[in-house]
Amino acid sequence: MxxxxxxxxxxxxxxxxxxxxxxxxxxxxxxxxxxxxxxxxxxxxxxxxxxxxxxxxxxxxxxxxxxxxxxxxxxxxxxxxxxxxxxxxxxxxxxxxxxxxxxxxxxxxSRIGMSVKAGAPKPSIATDTELKQVLLDAKSVAYSDSASGVYIEKELFKKLGIEAQLKPKSKMIERTPVGSVVAKGDYQLGFQQVAELLPVEGAEFVSKIPEDLQSVxxxxxxxxxxxxxxxxxxxxxxxxxxxxxxxxxxxxxxxxxxx
CATH class of the missing domain: 3.40.190.10 (Periplasmic binding protein-like II)
Known part of the structure; x- marks a missing residue:
């Protein structure tokens, strides 16, 4: 340490x-x-x-x-x-x-962040507009079955006005670290608490989502x-x-x- x-x-x-x-x-x-x-x-x-x-x-x-x-x-x-x-x-x-x-x-x-498969491009999500566009452009999105994932599914997509567009291509991942399914290539983007994204091999942390959209x-x-x-x-x-x-x-x- x-x-x-x-x-x-x-x-x-x-x-x-x-x-x-x-x-x-x-x-x-x-x-x-x-x-x-x-x-x-x-x-x-x-x-x-x-x-x-x-x-x-x-x-x-x-x-x-x-x-x-x-x-x-x-x-x-x-x-x-x-x-x-x-x-x-x-x-x-x-x-x-x-x-x-x-x-x-x-x-x-603990704040929410995003990860991608190791070696994949790391898009900027520093602003609400950037995060919204990245989510719209993504082929698939995964998030956890913890409090952070519930927030993403029930509130974040609504705040960004993209709930309808994200519903068909996003999924809550049960009992498995989100980074692991991203590392395998099953999903393009993964969202979870940063502390749970960082340890996963094969996935790379991009950044936290904007502070005004955070659920701490x-x-x-x-x-x-x-x-x-x-x-x-x-x-x-x-x-x-x-x-x-x-x-x-x-x-x-x-x-x-x-x-």
Whole structure:
């Protein structure tokens, strides 16, 4: 991962060392959804080195009917020390009394971007007019079955006044990273949260869509009320939200939360 600022790293190390000095190293269960996964995969191992804790990671969607979805896991009685997910889905778990409201931490914002097959031309979509024309000219368009894809299908095309033209040639891709179907050449353009487009080999990220057309997804984290290790969980959340790790967060395509 990107090197952390030395002073900030030292501060984090001392904080973790203090934690380790007051309690033995623990094994934390972390449930995380896809949008923050790339950042967590960079930061989790670093935190484990600093704290001595072991992080066991369980992946699942923030919502939906899938058995792997974080709310469904918790409903079945699965235990977690930390849940990382879309902010409004976390808020629902807080309302249900499953996550401690005082533990909520803002982590990052995720914006929608576009990718094309590796080697294909990268058209400019810097303005609303350019994006509209690129979509009209495209032979096929794919978008995810997450919040970003729902926004594209239900709102973005309408805002651009091209819903009728896009309906026959666009498709919501279920359970599969959009970049992968673009990489295979099945679709000319792919839209998804930037952090989920960047890791896909064979597809190349073009840019984010214009800010006035964005649908920003906030990722947040919290501690379930029945967490086995709430003190260590809080230390992990403080680390993930700290200024020192923001360069690593941003490198995965996410945007830091204004503080």
């Amino acid at each position: 990107h090197a952390l600022h030395k002073t900030s790293l030292a501060t984090l190390f001392l904080a973790c060392a203090a934690l380790a000095g007051t309690a033995q190293a623990e094994s934390l269960n972390v449930m995380t959804s896809g949008g923050f996964s790339a950042a967590y995969q960079r930061l989790g191992p670093e935190y484990a080195k600093l704290s001595g804790d072991t992080l066991t990671t369980i992946s699942g969607p923030s919502m939906g009917q899938a058995a792997e979805a974080i709310p469904n896991r918790l409903a079945r009685g699965e235990h977690a020390d930390v849940v990382i997910m879309v902010g409004y889905a976390l808020d629902e778990l807080i309302k249900q009394g499953k996550v401690d409201p005082a533990s909520r931490v803002e982590l990052a914002d 997804t906030r990722f947040a984290a919290g501690i379930p009320v029945n967490a086995d290790h709430p003190k260590q969980a809080k230390a992990l959340l403080d680390y993930l939200a700290s200024p020192a790790v923001q360069p690593a967060v941003q490198a995965t395509g996410l945007d830091s939360v204004p503080r």
